[in-house]
Amino acid sequence: MLENADREAAARAAGRGVLWIAAAKAWFMVAGWAIEFALPHLLTAALFGVWKVVVGAVSVVNNTIVTGTIQAVSKFTSERDADAGVARAALRVQALVGGAVAGGFFLAAPLVARFERDASLTPCLRATAAITFCYALYAVFVGSANGLRRFHVQAGLDMSFSTIKAGLVIGAAAAGLGVGGAIGGFVLASALILGIAAVAVGARRATEPFPARRVALFMSQILAYTLLLNLLLLLDLFLVRRFAGEVATADEASRQAAYYAAAQTLARIPYQGILAVAFVIFPLVSRSTFAQDRDATRAYVAQTMRFSLLFCASLAVVFAANPAAMLGVPYPAEYVAGAPALAVLAIGQVFFSIFAIAATILNGAGRTGVALALVAGTLVASGGLCVLGARAGSADLLPSAAAGVALGTALGGIASLVALARTLGATLPLQTALRVMVAFAATVALGRAVPDGGKLRALLEAALCQATFLGILALMGELSRADLARVRRILARGQGGG
Numbered sequence: 001m002l003e004n005a006d007r008e009a010a011a012r013a014a015g016r017g018v019l020w021i022a023a024a025k026a027w028f029m030v031a032g033w034a035i036e037f038a039l040p041h042l043l044t045a046a047l048f049g050v051w052k053v054v055v056g057a058v059s060v061v062n063n064t065i066v067t068g069t070i071q072a073v074s075k076f077t078s079e080r081d082a083d084a085g086v087a088r089a090a091l092r093v094q095a096l097v098g099g100a101v102a103g104g105f106f107l108a109a110p111l112v113a114r115f116e117r118d119a120s121l122t123p124c125l126r127a128t129a130a131i132t133f134c135y136a137l138y139a140v141f142v143g144s145a146n147g148l149r150r151f152h153v154q155a156g157l158d159m160s161f162s163t164i165k166a167g168l169v170i171g172a173a174a175a176g177l178g179v180g181g182a183i184g185g186f187v188l189a190s191a192l193i194l195g196i197a198a199v200a201v202g203a204r205r206a207t208e209p210f211p212a213r214r215v216a217l218f219m220s221q222i223l224a225y226t227l228l229l230n231l232l233l234l235l236d237l238f239l240v241r242r243f244a245g246e247v248a249t250a251d252e253a254s255r256q257a258a259y260y261a262a263a264q265t266l267a268r269i270p271y272q273g274i275l276a277v278a279f280v281i282f283p284l285v286s287r288s289t290f291a292q293d294r295d296a297t298r299a300y301v302a303q304t305m306r307f308s309l310l311f312c313a314s315l316a317v318v319f320a321a322n323p324a325a326m327l328g329v330p331y332p333a334e335y336v337a338g339a340p341a342l343a344v345l346a347i348g349q350v351f352f353s354i355f356a357i358a359a360t361i362l363n364g365a366g367r368t369g370v371a372l373a374l375v376a377g378t379l380v381a382s383g384g385l386c387v388l389g390a391r392a393g394s395a396d397l398l399p400s401a402a403a404g405v406a407l408g409t410a411l412g413g414i415a416s417l418v419a420l421a422r423t424l425g426a427t428l429p430l431q432t433a434l435r436v437m438v439a440f441a442a443t444v445a446l447g448r449a450v451p452d453g454g455k456l457r458a459l460l461e462a463a464l465c466q467a468t469f470l471g472i473l474a475l476m477g478e479l480s481r482a483d484l485a486r487v488r489r490i491l492a493r494g495q496g497g498g
Helices: 004-042 046-081 086-115 119-127 130-146 151-174 179-200 212-248 249-269 269-290 295-320 323-326 333-364 367-393 394-424 428-449 455-476 481-496
Strands: none
Touching: 004 046, 004 151, 004 249, 046 086, 046 119, 046 130, 046 179, 046 212, 046 249, 046 333, 046 394, 046 455, 086 119, 086 212, 119 130, 130 151, 130 179, 151 179, 212 249, 212 367, 212 394, 249 269, 249 295, 249 323, 249 333, 249 394, 269 295, 269 333, 295 323, 295 333, 295 394, 295 428, 295 455, 323 333, 323 455, 333 367, 333 394, 367 394, 367 428, 428 455, 455 481
């Protein structure tokens, strides 16, 4: 059992960690939005669609490598409260695995282009293979910082990379270098951050080298899980591009993909915002389960799931209530074509966020097999329902595909909550879920009743929707002064130490 002093230290670390990682993820979102919202004004819709498909394809691989590596290195490092040679062992593994995956992606580029019915995608896809190799090594240093609870270092690396990437990608597009230049900026940014991370974190020697085989075995399970998770994130975009290409030209198919990707970008804001919680909760759950502290684990689970739902729903309700108005704020007018899809995707992303946090907790507790089974089942359900929706609603492809994937992720989110209850003895409180559903439905009804106006009016309506949602929860007793006091304590801990 963890002693009271250890729990208090863990609480302080969690408070500071949430602030550091939340700040980094907030900046990551700002920098990402800068790219997402600037490129449609610098490129045609068809070229922006190409960018989204190419970056989406490599992101499936990159996010798999990064998340799997960070969690594997963090787990073994946090269990020992020291690096103990874990980073060096992971670097050896990733030099081989990262190189093999990058080479495989380079060779598979023509197959991806053929699936999308557009051979011109091949050169762009091949250029991104270098990003994968850099990410594989960079993630080792981030995982080491996370496991040592050096959240300020992890946050600094993330913020630096976000800034460099945004500057190089937007700068290349603004200079008239097109999609190829933007991708080149992405490649250069990944190489630069690798060098920075190697200097900032390093890989210390240990008296007894950590076995690379242990890292590889655990990482293989996490990599399988994260590969499926990232396919789940982007599969619908690939399917929309493919189905649109069956009945239209390549340019028109890319435009449809651009409209759908714009809806995805806004709908995914709640998930991106909650990633800070995932990074912090993973080492805490890993340590509490390793120490067999069931009380601490149950407390982490219940509080994390409740906070995650409240946070994600409070953001998603804005996009579900006013999809066309919200799309019109950052994107050119033609992108409002994705509004029907955004209304559905916003709801689906709440379930996806809950699913992702629950699965992260299961992985941190060493229940990787359960998490893997959950994500595999959710991917099959979402992919199958997305295909059925796209086929059935071919005349209205975007919302039909969105409805299929949203239903699939909803099923996965519910299944993940059941798995938490059965394996760790705690899950999302049922009363919280019911109250959020009532508040969400009432707020969406209110938002739909208000006519759309200009961009300023859309932002004011968004603030009104969010205030209404939180106000209804407060009236129902879901939000209280105790929640505000808890937030203040976390902020105080964050300000009191580095």
